[in-house]
Amino acid sequence: KKTADQIINGTAFQNITDLTFAVTAGVDYAFDFYITFRSAATTTGFRFSVNGPAGVVDFFMTYQTVANSEVAGVATWLQKHSVTFNAMTVTTAAIAANVDLHCRITGRFKCTTSGTFAARAASELANNDLVVQKGSWGTYF
Numbered sequence: 001k002k003t004a005d006q007i008i009n010g011t012a013f014q015n016i017t018d019l020t021f022a023v024t025a026g027v028d029y030a031f032d033f034y035i036t037f038r039s040a041a042t043t044t045g046f047r048f049s050v051n052g053p054a055g056v057v058d059f060f061m062t063y064q065t066v067a068n069s070e071v072a073g074v075a076t077w078l079q080k081h082s083v084t085f086n087a088m089t090v091t092t093a094a095i096a097a098n099v100d101l102h103c104r105i106t107g108r109f110k111c112t113t114s115g116t117f118a119a120r121a122a123s124e125l126a127n128n129d130l131v132v133q134k135g136s137w138g139t140y141f
Contacts, residue, residue, distance in 0.1 A: 059107025
């Protein structure tokens, strides 16, 4: 679980502190990350993914497309399946500035080389902050 907010500033993926874990060659893992984030500006989009050492990854990601709507029938989420590390096309703008938004990443990893597995984030623009919020969490087994 994240114990402090983390500013992601840059277009390259960065590990989300506290949402990483050591993996061992020859072991298969399941993982689930629940990431709460904010953009400092509505002009800044985002990307999320996972990264790790050599192996086979397979994950499903769901992220918000509108800001916290309670209206029934509103398409508030997009979903993506991926089999590649660091492979989300950047969104072109955040949904709303300074509003808590969410991304959920769930999947499996068949590790062939020991190392570190991590949830990752990137900002659309180099100098606009994306803030991963304290209390975001992850689990693996």
